[in-house]
Amino acid sequence: MWIYDKKLQYPVRVSKCDPMMAKFLLEQYGGADGELAAALRYLNQRYSIPDKVIGLLTDIGTEEFAHLEMIATMVYKLTKDASVDQMKAAGLGSNYAQHDNGMMYTNSSGVPWTAAYIQAKGDPLADLYEDIAAEEKARATYQWLIDMTDDVDLQDSLKFLREREIVHALRFKEAVEIIKEDRATKKVF
Amino acid sequence: MSEQQQEQIEERKLDEQYYQKLRQLQELDFALVELTLYLDTHPNDLHALQQFNQLAQQRQQCAYQFEMQYGPLLQFGHSYSRFPWQWSEPPWPWQV
Numbered sequence: 001m002w003i004y005d006k007k008l009q010y011p012v013r014v015s016k017c018d019p020m021m022a023k024f025l026l027e028q029y030g031g032a033d034g035e036l037a038a039a040l041r042y043l044n045q046r047y048s049i050p051d052k053v054i055g056l057l058t059d060i061g062t063e064e065f066a067h068l069e070m071i072a073t074m075v076y077k078l079t080k081d082a083s084v085d086q087m088k089a090a091g092l093g094s095n096y097a098q099h100d101n102g103m104m105y106t107n108s109s110g111v112p113w114t115a116a117y118i119q120a121k122g123d124p125l126a127d128l129y130e131d132i133a134a135e136e137k138a139r140a141t142y143q144w145l146i147d148m149t150d151d152v153d154l155q156d157s158l159k160f161l162r163e164r165e166i167v168h169a170l171r172f173k174e175a176v177e178i179i180k181e182d183r184a185t186k187k188v189f
Numbered sequence: 190m191s192e193q194q195q196e197q198i199e200e201r202k203l204d205e206q207y208y209q210k211l212r213q214l215q216e217l218d219f220a221l222v223e224l225t226l227y228l229d230t231h232p233n234d235l236h237a238l239q240q241f242n243q244l245a246q247q248r249q250q251c252a253y254q255f256e257m258q259y260g261p262l263l264q265f266g267h268s269y270s271r272f273p274w275q276w277s278e279p280p281w282p283w284q285v
Binding site for chain 2: 003004005006007008009010011012053055056059060063069072073076077167168171174175178
């Protein structure tokens with residue numbers, strides 16, 4: 001069961017209309033290392049992972065949905081005042097023709113999100129290493145996105161998200177150690 | 190000062206307060222998210238656990254006050270509503 005909280009996890013402000021930046025941000029919306037993939041990856045892994053890390057996967061998976069909403073808010077605010085000509089100039093012409101201003105789960109190149117982005121191996125360590133890699137990749141993408149804009153308000157929200165990737169990676173690394181320790185403990189049946 | 194100008198100023202005041210209160214709640218909730226993830230991998234840290242319980246209580250009061258003023262934050266019976274049904278009223282998170 002999930003409960004929706006009618007507020008953003010962290011404020012999202014933009015200081016100008018910038019559909020080009022909105023297009024780049026879609027990488028973190030429906031891209032391979034984006035927030036949708038992250039949320040679904042972690043929540044899906046819960047059913048085959050040892051009890052000791054189910055709580056962590058549940059909580060990080062849930063937080064990713066809050067990040068997904070922040071990205072959607074950025075895209076919404078960056079494009080809501082854009083003219084058709086501005087959308088075309090930003091490379092969002094084909095997007096506009098298909099969806100108007102409707103949000104779509106694609107990456108920044110317009111490729112639709114796919115479940116193939118998610119690798120569930122069922123092996124706890126393989127799955128957790130996958131998660132650590134996903135967080136590191138998302139962190140790198142956030143850094144590049146920060147470098148691509150001069151909008152300090154937008155940068156502020158992106159920096160928050162970049163920091164969250166670092167914390168998540170750290171927690172997943174700790175989860176790896178918890179599982180290793182658990183395996184090292186001798187069990188007598 | 191015209192009535193319209195006065196209204197505009199009052200509206201802006203409300204806005205400032207809204208953002209300030211929202212920010213307060215977001216700060217508390219952020220600390221709670223951090224503590225939650227930390228405790229998921231450090232379940233025996235008593236100090237962190239005490240901080241968590243203390244902030245959870247503070248959060249409850251802060252959210253209650255915010256909801257009294259600006260409407261429900263949670264659904265399915267986790268928040269109360271005035272008449273008429275307040276949940277579907279804007280603003281939604283991306284509109285502020």
